[in-house]
Amino acid sequence: MSASKRDELVQKALCAFYSGGFHAIGMDRLAKETGVSKTAIYKHFRTKEELILATLRLRDEQFRNWLVRRIEAMAQDPKDQLIAIFDALGEWFEEPEFKSCMFIKASSEFQDRTHPIHATAAEHKRLLAKDFTARASKAGVKHPEMLARELLIVKEGAIVLAHLHDAKQVAKDARQAAEKILISTLHS
Template sequence: MSASKRDELVQKALKAFYRGGFHALGMDKLAKETGVSKTAIYKHFRTKEDLILATLRLRDEQFRNWLMRRVAAHASEPKGQLIAIFDALREWFEESDFRSCMFIKASSEYQDRTNPIHVTAAEHKRLLLLYFTELAEKAGSKDPDSLARELLVIKEGAIVLAHLFDPEDVARDARRTAERILQAEFNCG
């Protein structure tokens, strides 16, 4: 299997796990859905867990790149970009196949904090936090770490609720919440 074929497999497995869940989707079904035989899958991934970890690494890269692009597209100034996070979220929520966050689901199914899948999910959130912190610094926040953590809390809450309630409503609520936080940060200080 060439490197690109392997990437194709991981990409297809990502979508399949996202739709089907990690425990709920067996390897036979996965082989059928990806169009790659079980034999070939196990040639390049020792275990199901290894494959899941590969899909999570891909998703991390994909999502953060996508978010940064969309944020940049929505606003050019750092302060506006902090709000634009939630405009991007709204776009995500409105995608027809939105099904919450891959990493929240992963950490729900693999709860043990020492589990590699759980650890990978935490790393993803940590990288997002880093990105938020950089934006907060550029925006001139007096406490960019705290501000970033607050915005991350809002983002994660929005994702969970968008999966349960009306995604558009939730996106609007989250954006308004962020606006208030930023107003407190920059105009009432």
């Protein structure tokens, strides 16, 4: 399988796992949805879990790149960027293919914290917290790590609730909560 065919397989598998779940999508269904035979899939990935890890790495790269670009397109000032996180999320929630967070799903389907899939999901969240911390530091807040953790908690809760309820209202509420947290951090 060529590199471009492998990349295409990973992208199609990402879509299948994102919409259907990791355990629910068996190899027969994955072969059908990707248009790649099981034999060809196994030539490149020894196990389904290796393919899942490849899809998570791709999703991490895609999502974090998208989020950074959207935040920086929406706001120049670091304080405003911390709020723009939630404007970007609101856009994501409105996308027709929005089905919550692939990393939340992965960590709930692979609950053992030592499992590579769970660890990869946790690493995605750690990298987001690192980005938020850097933005909070640039904004001059007193405790940037704490602010980053608080904003990450609001972000993660918003993702879950947007999948369950009115996504527009959840995005609006999450943004307001982030504004209150930022204001209280700046005045403490």
